[in-house]
Amino acid sequence: MAELLSVQDLQVRLFDRLGVVVAVRDVSLSVEEGEVVALVGESGCGKSVTALALLRLLPPDAQISGRVTFQGRDLLQLPLKELRAIRGRDIAMVFQEPMTSLNPSFTIGNQIGEVLRLHKGLRGQQARERASELLSLVRIGSPEQRLRAYPHQLSGGMRQRAMIAMALACDPKLLILDEPTTALDVTTQAQILDIVRDLRQRLGMSILLITHDLGVVADLADRVAVMYAGSKVEDAEVHRLFAAPRHPYTAGLLRALPRRGRRAGDAQERLLEIPGLVPVLRDLPDACAFAPRCPRSQDDCSNQHPGLAPCEADHRVACLHPEPIVAGAHP
């Protein structure tokens, strides 16, 4: 498969009252054509900032360095005008909270129409027809009627579908989904996941999925990158990551998860706790950021920063003392 998006050594520094925060540290990523890559981590790990940095949607004083190559062009160097033509057309993004990312004073039809006008030059009847087609694509019933609705007249699930419809308006090559189902109930989430799965098959686009939910990852992703404190700590094919994680943080997350079939009463079943707190991104030492919380850490972990290195085929880990290889693990 050909590489569609390649991110190399992305570094993002944000500024606030207290000084500088290194929100993303040397993250490299690649998304191939037709591939779904999940970027996973807990609050504050830098996954959303990474996505926003790709499209230069961060505040103007944010310092971004590295290379983001999309179809042979470096998005970080591109003049803003050319970047604008790519945003929304070749790369579209769906955010977590559909209520705040839709404009409350325009109808859904207006908002989808705007994208079609800007990027495709469609107007009037043509634009309306295409917009209604898009709503059908995300399984919104009676689309003509819905086009006339304002965001507040739709439920959360409907709004998220409308957002996806808008993102699909120009047949993007890459769809960035930032926590697309986090604000939704499980039955609505299941509907949205089903739509995304179906769209991906039919339209063959690539997806960068940003989420904290390992269930959603297990459902959709081909490959997974795990982030911790601004760095990518592990990267593997999805089955491999769940069956045989090598980074102690990934392994810990999987053991901390209450899962179907895990019960407190059974055989003293306990969830694994990861002791301590996520470090402050202000003054990270040149060491493994997870070391203070890590059950496997040794002396050397606190005086050198482990780089991401291949440990097996299609599997990379940033750890000096990774979890042992699980014999016979899938695949």
Added chain:
Amino acid sequence: MTAAVLEVENLRMEFRAPRNAGGRRVQAVRDVSLEVQEGEILGLVGETGSGKTTVGKCVVRLLRPTAGSIRFMGEDITAMPSSQLRPLRSRIQMVFQDPYSSLDPRMTVSQIVAEPLRAHGTHSRREAAGLVRRTVERVGLSQQVLDRYPNELSGGQRQRVGLARALVLEPRLLIADEPVSALDVSVRAGILNLLVDLQRTMGFSCLFITHDLSVAEFLCDRVAVMYLGEIVEVGTRDEVFGAARHPYTRSLLGAAPLADPVEQRSRQRAILPGEPPSAIDPPPGCSLNPRCPLADRRCTEEAPGPTQVSEGGHVVRCHRVQEQLDLEVARS
């Protein structure tokens, strides 16, 4: 038979929508009955708007129900005057979802945890200080946090403070409303383990309100599933998670993605179509009927009554399940 600490019968809670929204009545809870036994954790599971939080608020009397009765340790507290309610209040405590907004930012941890003691005025200052220290330790916090303010604590630490405040009076019943939903996975695990330990050592009963099925399965002895203001299925953890009968429970279980790509990708997907109807106009008949794959004419006309699935108390409200069960009985 163990005694019920909490008995809720035919609870009904209506709110009047604001006049500019039509002034109509929102039926947040319609006919809910449940029991929490001594030393048991009952999970109340449902999606947004199903009425689960409203049930919790009625139990702690933050809301006065429209109809129905609530009995705590055998005493009817539904319409009890506040003066009489006061001593009972100390025995029912609540933990809230958001550890950021449920703690007063101007109070230190020790003031927050001591507040229930002060409000009930049952302890001397010295006794109270000792109790606060012991409780803070019990929830896994160090003594150093006593003089800190909530903004100096992490989300997990704040939720432990919320738990300490609820448990300092050694209540018989704890109402926990989504206490781990705002927390990250690694922090959540600690709070869930702590709840299990505290429940075992202190022996309180708990009504645990959550939308997260895997959390309910991990923690709860019995589970009640709510949909549009009604309990549609209730049973032991094994019955609900291993042998669910109600179509809504089944689709909820099927909809929650499993954190295992092999299992998740090989399972049958039965996706419930549509969205929950408005609580202003619930549909006639069974409230699930517009979305239910099994619904027939009877489901659209007549509300299903409770059907006993097992002797242990597995109860389902569904015409179609009842028919199936009748058929099974007739065959054997």
